[in-house]
Amino acid sequence: MLNDNIQVPATVSISPGRVSGNVYAPASKSSMQRACAAALISKSISRIYNPGISNDDMASLHVIRLLGAKVSRQDNGSLLVDSSEAQAAKDLQINFGESGLGIRMFTPIAALNKFPVKITGEGSLLCRPMYFFDEVLPQLNVQVKSSQGRLPIEISGGLVPKDITIDGSLSSQFLTGLLFAYAAADAQDVTITVNNLNSRPYIDLTLKVLQDFGLRVPVNNDYKSFHFTSSQCAPPGEVHYTVEGDWSGAAFLLVAGAVAGNITVKGLDTFSAQADKKILEALMDAGCSMSVRENEIEISAAAGLKAFQINATDCPDLFPPLVALASFCTGKSVIEGVHRLAHKESDRAKTLMEEFSKLGVNISLQDNLMIVEGLQQVRSAQVHSHNDHRIAMACAVAALRAGGDVIIEQADAVKKSYPAFYRDLEMLRVK
Numbered sequence: 043m044l045n046d047n048i049q050v051p052a053t054v055s056i057s058p059g060r061v062s063g064n065v066y067a068p069a070s071k072s073s074m075q076r077a078c079a080a081a082l083i084s085k086s087i088s089r090i091y092n093p094g095i096s097n098d099d100m101a102s103l104h105v106i107r108l109l110g111a112k113v114s115r116q117d118n119g120s121l122l123v124d125s126s127e128a129q130a131a132k133d134l135q136i137n138f139g140e141s142g143l144g145i146r147m148f149t150p151i152a153a154l155n156k157f158p159v160k161i162t163g164e165g166s167l168l169c170r171p172m173y174f175f176d177e178v179l180p181q182l183n184v185q186v187k188s189s190q191g192r193l194p195i196e197i198s199g200g201l202v203p204k205d206i207t208i209d210g211s212l213s214s215q216f217l218t219g220l221l222f223a224y225a226a227a228d229a230q231d232v233t234i235t236v237n238n239l240n241s242r243p244y245i246d247l248t249l250k251v252l253q254d255f256g257l258r259v260p261v262n263n264d265y266k267s268f269h270f271t272s273s274q275c276a277p278p279g280e281v282h283y284t285v286e287g288d289w290s291g292a293a294f295l296l297v298a299g300a301v302a303g304n305i306t307v308k309g310l311d312t313f314s315a316q317a318d319k320k321i322l323e324a325l326m327d328a329g330c331s332m333s334v335r336e337n338e339i340e341i342s343a344a345a346g347l348k349a350f351q352i353n354a355t356d357c358p359d360l361f362p363p364l365v366a367l368a369s370f371c372t373g374k375s376v377i378e379g380v381h382r383l384a385h386k387e388s389d390r391a392k393t394l395m396e397e398f399s400k401l402g403v404n405i406s407l408q409d410n411l412m413i414v415e416g417l418q419q420v421r422s423a424q425v426h427s428h429n430d431h432r433i434a435m436a437c438a439v440a441a442l443r444a445g446g447d448v449i450i451e452q453a454d455a456v457k458k459s460y461p462a463f464y465r466d467l468e469m470l471r472v473k
């Protein structure tokens with residue numbers, strides 16, 4: 043009912059060429075999925091404007107419905123979420139599709155109800171580690187049965203917020219889930235202590251969304267602990283929330299502009315908490331000509347892009363667009379944070395090396411560093427997304443400066459975050 047289905051072919055061919063014009067950033071799935079969670083736990087009425095339509099967004103809407111929220115689309119395109127009487131059904135089975143954030147954020151929330159819940163997923167999610175739940179949820183009163191730290195998982199019990207210490211090095215998403223669950227349970231005078239937290243800006247986004255929805259927000263002690271105080275918190279009223287434009291998807295558009303055009307990307311908030319606005323640092327370091335204005339960025343292909351260096355440990359999703367950019371920067375660009383890439387939709391360091399080598403780009407690894415040697419032009423080739431949306435988009439952008447067509451197999455992986463990606467790229471193309 044809510045899925046604005048955009049058809050994306052399984053194989054896409056991208057011809058080299060220039061891009062020009064204006065484009066709107068897609069809705070951020072990080073912002074949209076958090077909005078869904080916040081709307082559910084608010085036990086109130088929320089209006090979500092600029093809702094996302096990606097597969098991950100759809101998975102989150104599906105989940106909040108299963109957990110008892112009523113969701114309807116309004117004539118102006120916004121979503122009305124009524125969770126005032128939300129009650130999860132008995133014997134629930136939740137399929138999170140391929141969404142890592144979805145499963146890690148909603149599992150602790152689903153664990154708040156005392157009935158057993160079976161948690162499943164599809165595709166790449168089946169291979170991603172979930173052992174955090176086996177280790178942590180039992181300490182919060184939840185029984186967990188997993189398949190050696192992988193899906194499917196069965197939980198039951200009724201989560202009780204307690205002082206707890208967790209490890210945040212694998213993913214920030216588990217902490218996001220606990221923060222939502224603790225807020226939903228109106229946790230008071232309890233602390234989540236976190237060791238080695240990575241992807242910190244994503245936690246800023248979580249705290250921001252909790253605040254925007256009038257929910258209980260913990261005190262952040264330098265990302266080492268999050269303390270829910272015992273202060274009184276008024277029950278949330280009706281909330282109007284606008285989903286932010288997506289810096290992660292827009293990073294591909296900005297790189298397309300930097301290597302092959304003159305485009306303006308609209309709908310991006312430079313004050314956003316999103317991790318991936320850090321793409322601007324790489325673009326500036328590479329010598330792009332850019333004009334950053336309120337809510338839009340104009341970028342054009344500069345002659346003589348130069349190699350850049352960046353630490354992407356806390357914004358791991360930027361690796362694919364950074365590699366596409368580095369492919370056209372003279373010299374060796376260095377991207378730090380390779381260790382963060384192993385457990386995404388694909389093992390991204392490996393898949394970037396494999397697919398970009400087909401395009402003639404030399405990428406090497408030195409422990410936590412990825413080194414990319416730039417060229418003037420990449421090769422025409424047939425590449426494969428490995429069912430990873432960001433690999434498909436990185437290859438498509440690189441194809442704009444290829445010697446001939448680049449064919450992308452399993453190109454429809456983009457539906458996970460940015461279903462309109464190829465349509466937007468074609469719309470920008472100089473005919």
Ligand SMILES: O=C(O)C1=C[C@@H](OP(=O)(O)O)[C@@H](O)[C@H](O)C1
Binds near residue numbers: 213218359
């Ligand atoms: O919270 C989020 O919205 C996300 C957090 C990041 O994951 P990690 O915390 O696992 O790095 C990021 O890679 C993912 O695409 C979205």
Ligand SMILES: C=C(OP(=O)(O)O)C(=O)O
Binds near residue numbers: 142144386459
């Ligand atoms: C890793 C990603 O998402 P998730 O972890 O939410 O599946 C991504 O979008 O690149």
